[in-house]
Amino acid sequence: MVRDTNRRDVLKATGAAGLAGLLGFSDLGLAQDQRLSWHAGGTGGTYFPLSNELKTIIEDATDFTIQVQSTGASVENVGSLAQGDADFALIQNDVAFFAFNGTGIDAFEGNAVSSLRGVATLYPETIHVVTLADSGIESLSDLEGATVNTGDLGSGTQVNALQILETVGITTDDFEEQNASFAQAADQLRDGDVDAAFVVGGWPLGAIEELATTNDIRIVEIAGDTREGILNASPWFATDRIPAGTYNGVDEDVPTVSVQAMIATREDLSADTVEAVTNAIFDNAGELTIKADFISSDTALDGMSIPLHPGAERIFGAVTVQTPAPGNETMGNETMGNETTQ
Structure with a gap:
């Protein structure tokens, strides 16, 4: 009886899987991939309400669902991106620079977050x-x-x-x-x-x-x-x-x-996803009520301090970012395309 019961359970599970396939749900990862985690900042600042406006724009223009999370902002958000807990996050351009280059902040000294990628800068903080x-x-x-x-x-x-x-x-x-x-x-x-x-x-x-x-x-x-x-x-x-x-x-x-406030992401996020989200934001920036006078594709690379994600490069092209000169804290310039330089 035990074997018969197990067999029935297997058949039921197989039948359910087959039904899911017939109904178009066989790729269970698809729905998961459509949900994106967006880490913002504290509710008393600008990151959180702006992120919720961006959520509305992205969801209206794409098939993605955005989950906005309140956080301790820039440094915490870098950690969330590095660990894969966030797909997108708002951070400061100086914190992004420190994280990518492993300098400037104790948490990043000798621990460069080489997977960090830029999407666009938004407005002065x-x-x-x-x-x-x-x-x-x-x-x-x-x-x-x-x-x-x-x-x-x-x-x-x-x-x-x-x-x-x-x-x-x-x-x-x-x-x-x-x-x-x-x-x-x-x-x-x-x-x-x-x-x-x-x-x-x-x-x-x-x-x-x-x-x-x-x-x-x-x-x-x-x-x-x-x-x-x-x-x-x-x-x-x-x-x-x-x-x-x-x-x-x-x-x-x-x-x-x-x-500068900027949108950041992680290197392993799909270029198609980053391109779609970025296009949704800048094609519909006129719908924003927060920092609307600043957010534009014309200024989306102002102050960009880390390499762009390939999905953003499809829209904006390569960007010149500041990199530390060897042996001191003076920063030089280097054009960053798809390659990562540390």
Whole structure:
């Protein structure tokens, strides 16, 4: 009876498989392949809501289903791509550079993520140094001795904050560092738990907008010799400004610096998939409401810091990226096509 029962089970399973084949579902991997994992950032920043708008565009224009996941952003997203847990992710162009070249960040030193590939750059990610108006903090040098939220531990925000502070002579020994998300940083400022917070993202940032409705805020300028020093020390930064009126109570332009937000993927993802997703985004960029003025195929290679995925190359062509010169941290230029150079 045991053998007969097993035989019946086998026949039933075989019959089910045959029925699935007749109905067109025999390739069970097909449905799996149509689902793509997209890693974004915290809900209080720009990555998460923008990723959901991109999800809508991609799903409307293709047969793919996009699963958007909230994460700790750039550095975490690189790890997700490297491990195959994400198909696409939003990251900063400087973090992408560090990851691909195995330099600049402790997590990447000697651990280059050679499988990381670029899809397109999207928009400037502006450095916000936020404090309350009555904190007495008016310049970066005033952060010495303060309690400062530098962003999620290991995030691109933290990387940028520490780079900027070091440029003006402030090390981690000179202030009390807190690490929390954008939304938590706003709560910490509101509650008096930190004196200032670094927040990196395309303005306006929801967490800062909300804070500015309940508290008088100041966004600390990064200007003059300080800005020039930062630009000279870290060439992935660019000059930027936060326009007057972006946040309640901020009535004048605030000079600062920025990096670039970009879409990244992994080398082993199908070129057809990357091409289809990329075309869907840039053919329908006019449907975006977030950062719509910046996202265009005309600027999709601005600040690209790693080799393009072959699927993106079909659309944009090869790109010249920055690579570290041997033996020092100065960066030279090298044209990157399909070949990987480390």
